Amino acid sequence: MTVLLDVADVSKRFSVGSALGPWARLKRRFSGGPEQLPKVYAVDDVSFVIGKGETVGLVGESGCGKSTLVRALTRLIDVSDGTIKLGDRDLSRKAARVFARDRDRARIQMVFQDAGESVNPRFTGFDAIADPLRRLRKLRGRALTERVETVATQCGLPLQLLTRYPHQLSGGQRARVGIARAIAVEPELLVLDEPTAALDVSVQVVILQLLQRLKKEIGMSYLFVSHDLSVVRLLCDRVLVMYLGKIVESGPAKDVFENPLHPYTQALVAAVPRLHDDGVERLRLDGEPRSPIDPDPNVCRFYGRCPRGTDLCKTTMPMLRHFGARQAACHFAEDYLAKPKTTT
Amino acid sequence: MTAITATPRPEGGSAALFKHARYVVAENPVTGFAFALFVLIVLAAVIGPSIVPYDPLASDTAQALKPPSAHHWFGTDQLGRDVFSRVVVATRLDFFIAVASVALVFLMGGLAGVAAGFFGGWTDRIVGRIADTIMAFPLFVLAMGIVAALGNTVQNIVLATAIVNFPLYARIARAEANIRREAGFVEAARLSGNSDWRILAFQILPNVFPLLVVQMSLTMGYAILNAAGLSFIGLGVRPPTPEWGIMVAEGAAFMVSGEWWNAFFPGAALMIAVFCFNLLGDGLRDMVDPRRRT
Amino acid sequence: MKAASALSVEGLSVEFRTRSGIVRALDNVSFAVEKGETIALVGESGSGKSVTAYAVMGILDPAGKVTAGRATLDGLDLLAATQSQLADVRGRKIAMIFQNPRTALNPIRTVGRQIADVLIRHGNVSRHDAPEKAIDMLRAVGITDPSRRAGAYPFEMSGGMCQRVMIAIALAAKPTLLIADEPTTGLDVTTQAVIMDLVNDLAREMGMGTIFITHDLALAGQRSSRIVVMHAGHVVENAPTAELFAHPRHPYTAELIAATPDSAANLDELASIPGSLPDLRRTDLPPCRYSERCPRKIDACVQPLPHPAPNAVHFVACWNPLPAGTVSVPTESAA
Numbered sequence: 019m020t021v022l023l024d025v026a027d028v029s030k031r032f033s034v035g036s037a038l039g040p041w042a043r044l045k046r047r048f049s050g051g052p053e054q055l056p057k058v059y060a061v062d063d064v065s066f067v068i069g070k071g072e073t074v075g076l077v078g079e080s081g082c083g084k085s086t087l088v089r090a091l092t093r094l095i096d097v098s099d100g101t102i103k104l105g106d107r108d109l110s111r112k113a114a115r116v117f118a119r120d121r122d123r124a125r126i127q128m129v130f131q132d133a134g135e136s137v138n139p140r141f142t143g144f145d146a147i148a149d150p151l152r153r154l155r156k157l158r159g160r161a162l163t164e165r166v167e168t169v170a171t172q173c174g175l176p177l178q179l180l181t182r183y184p185h186q187l188s189g190g191q192r193a194r195v196g197i198a199r200a201i202a203v204e205p206e207l208l209v210l211d212e213p214t215a216a217l218d219v220s221v222q223v224v225i226l227q228l229l230q231r232l233k234k235e236i237g238m239s240y241l242f243v244s245h246d247l248s249v250v251r252l253l254c255d256r257v258l259v260m261y262l263g264k265i266v267e268s269g270p271a272k273d274v275f276e277n278p279l280h281p282y283t284q285a286l287v288a289a290v291p292r293l294h295d296d297g298v299e300r301l302r303l304d305g306e307p308r309s310p311i312d313p314d315p316n317v318c319r320f321y322g323r324c325p326r327g328t329d330l331c332k333t334t335m336p337m338l339r340h341f342g343a344r345q346a347a348c349h350f351a352e353d354y355l356a357k358p359k360t361t362t
Numbered sequence: 363m364t365a366i367t368a369t370p371r372p373e374g375g376s377a378a379l380f381k382h383a384r385y386v387v388a389e390n391p392v393t394g395f396a397f398a399l400f401v402l403i404v405l406a407a408v409i410g411p412s413i414v415p416y417d418p419l420a421s422d423t424a425q426a427l428k429p430p431s432a433h434h435w436f437g438t439d440q441l442g443r444d445v446f447s448r449v450v451v452a453t454r455l456d457f458f459i460a461v462a463s464v465a466l467v468f469l470m471g472g473l474a475g476v477a478a479g480f481f482g483g484w485t486d487r488i489v490g491r492i493a494d495t496i497m498a499f500p501l502f503v504l505a506m507g508i509v510a511a512l513g514n515t516v517q518n519i520v521l522a523t524a525i526v527n528f529p530l531y532a533r534i535a536r537a538e539a540n541i542r543r544e545a546g547f548v549e550a551a552r553l554s555g556n557s558d559w560r561i562l563a564f565q566i567l568p569n570v571f572p573l574l575v576v577q578m579s580l581t582m583g584y585a586i587l588n589a590a591g592l593s594f595i596g597l598g599v600r601p602p603t604p605e606w607g608i609m610v611a612e613g614a615a616f617m618v619s620g621e622w623w624n625a626f627f628p629g630a631a632l633m634i635a636v637f638c639f640n641l642l643g644d645g646l647r648d649m650v651d652p653r654r655r656t
Numbered sequence: 657m658k659a660a661s662a663l664s665v666e667g668l669s670v671e672f673r674t675r676s677g678i679v680r681a682l683d684n685v686s687f688a689v690e691k692g693e694t695i696a697l698v699g700e701s702g703s704g705k706s707v708t709a710y711a712v713m714g715i716l717d718p719a720g721k722v723t724a725g726r727a728t729l730d731g732l733d734l735l736a737a738t739q740s741q742l743a744d745v746r747g748r749k750i751a752m753i754f755q756n757p758r759t760a761l762n763p764i765r766t767v768g769r770q771i772a773d774v775l776i777r778h779g780n781v782s783r784h785d786a787p788e789k790a791i792d793m794l795r796a797v798g799i800t801d802p803s804r805r806a807g808a809y810p811f812e813m814s815g816g817m818c819q820r821v822m823i824a825i826a827l828a829a830k831p832t833l834l835i836a837d838e839p840t841t842g843l844d845v846t847t848q849a850v851i852m853d854l855v856n857d858l859a860r861e862m863g864m865g866t867i868f869i870t871h872d873l874a875l876a877g878q879r880s881s882r883i884v885v886m887h888a889g890h891v892v893e894n895a896p897t898a899e900l901f902a903h904p905r906h907p908y909t910a911e912l913i914a915a916t917p918d919s920a921a922n923l924d925e926l927a928s929i930p931g932s933l934p935d936l937r938r939t940d941l942p943p944c945r946y947s948e949r950c951p952r953k954i955d956a957c958v959q960p961l962p963h964p965a966p967n968a969v970h971f972v973a974c975w976n977p978l979p980a981g982t983v984s985v986p987t988e989s990a991a
Contacts, residue, residue, distance in 0.1 A: 079844035094549055118552045128553055136546030140568045153555030199550070218700040218871065220915045220929035230923055245845060248917035252926070289849035291874040293901060293918045302853065303846045306814060
């Protein structure tokens, strides 16, 4: 499998509170307080690859850092550490501020969660889809119109809807506009940030099947971010599970869901409502996640909330270890490897 | 998610706006009234000077201080000038002051505010300090000061009004730009290859404009009152130019002796105009704010 | 209607006046909830499930109007009650929790105070005892360190915690009926599970009836003993959960199940629902609002829909339902 995207040791840290101005920093130096503000470790030392033609899922609860990671990958924000290599080129070397004008901008695109939010309310469907074509492909006039219409048809959007504004479109139609805009420039990697979260289940089916088809037609790789594990299971080849800024498990989607190795993944899988519940008592994950601010590098991020917490867990951070095609960051992952279907 | 399937009515932006405008006006008769009044004022400003019965500057001391009659609908002032003609002709000047002030403050405050909200950092700090400095003064005193320092011409009155209203516009524009800075469509625009400046000009500004338009209508009323106030204390327009404020100022002295029409009619005109602009502001806000639509 | 019903809704019809016409949001909706029972109102957007709840609570948008029907709670018809009767009943007998806990909580009042307010107004608790009881409520909904948290403001708490506070407020006066309108949409799935466990446990302890409104069929199935499926303002099917999933009789229900990701092994197996919602502003709506998109439509479908029989265990509003006892969906989801 050819590697398309190689993410290595990426971290992103944010200072808590507003950045100190020069005067405040001076005062701090004299008052003896720490010159640096505490930091939120939104993404902490994340590494993974996406192959050509693969669909990789990214799951995790809110606050796990997946939004931040996604924004770093799509070069909307800069990383604090690490490299993001697309093909041969390390994209992280160019600042996010100026990346909009970069020649590789079109290679990574994104479909947003709420197409109503991500399309300018004053833009018609046509304007929205035409924008990247104008800026990145320099198309104008007749060529532009033709391309927009081709893409719209490819996404199942009737041409007469192109003159409408987002608020005049249904949820499914808006989603199609968002997708059409993202694929218009034929990206190599498409990041989908919960693209069907706001849609009815019947519309979701159609959109997911559309995404499946487009992937083959255009030959893209997908990074599919979602909290809905049932959808991730259907669409993704591989899945990454994030918790508090770290990847805690990864592997083929089927394996991860049938036999999760990390306790957090186990709790996640156990919490998903199933149509056919066998009524078995499920593992329940209570409490709040640990603070992401200046976390102790020696304590497992899941410690305290994990049903299983030993002294080892609070003195040594578990590293992501390989088990064949799978990886898990838990000292006790082997124990779960042996189990067939898990219910606890 | 819309519950009702969108009906096939492809509407362009202006067609939809017009239709909605008609709806708002129909729903709320007061807004309709304000619109009608506004049209009347504009008409008076544009064609008024051409159709008034008397020359507003022509004095005829023999006819001084005559009460309202068939010849002089609003009576005459102390120099025998027809009050009606002066009130109508003054509309043009006052309206011009209102429109010019508002246009100027929109450009200054709107652009500064949007830049401050979008870029943050030093731009935000500088604009913020300027706004704070202006707000530190009682606004009318500041207007007085500016006009007194620069001389009382119409241009300076317009400038003073614009400066005094700058913080308000900058603040509104800044708040809107700040909210939208993180909006999904701004990120999408970056992904589509738009530089920050393009986003500011083509994505943010069009969204900020409607809110400022509502404010502009209200500021028009304020601008006229400001000019009138300045004229009242002698820092505004100079006689014999007909302007509502100065007419009220000159006519006030005669109220005591019973010649009420000198001050009353220009005062009433002032009141009606400001009233109209304020109502217009309400109506515009209903039109512009989609959340208030049922 | 069933005996010992906490709430009995009969023939509820609601219209909304909009600038593009009258929307017939609900038409002849009937169902009942027994004391201690949890039922789910399931439907996609536009089905009218939230409108039903809002109508029962008397908090419809001013543009909405109840045009017919009764909602009987302990002998009182909520739809015909006066404002003061309603104010008395809300909180004490019937309570509601909403989708977004942050907007449902008062941002400038501490959570302890908000719970105490309900206790004083509806719970016959004195001003003196209320703060203490409020802390007890916080503990009951699983908030750690409740005495400290009672003095916190909503913005200081996470989404899951706010939702718990909302539940505490709703249950403080021990109502006989709880309406939960998409209470976990927007929460993480792990938090969702915990919150739903909490609601179920408390409901069971208090013998409270619960109406759980959701678009998530799997979640509804997991949490309720009976499911009421709604489509375009109609109740199309009403059956015990296991029965509904094993033998759905209404074509829409079957399609809904087939469209739920959990029911398929891979993407190609997933089926979308044909057609689209009818425009509820139409004056020529057919009696069965699903008929225009229904693959099983027959001539008889132009008649008005059947009414639920008083003791019907499995009601379906259809003239050509799927045969009873037919397995139309896989009984076991793969993986």
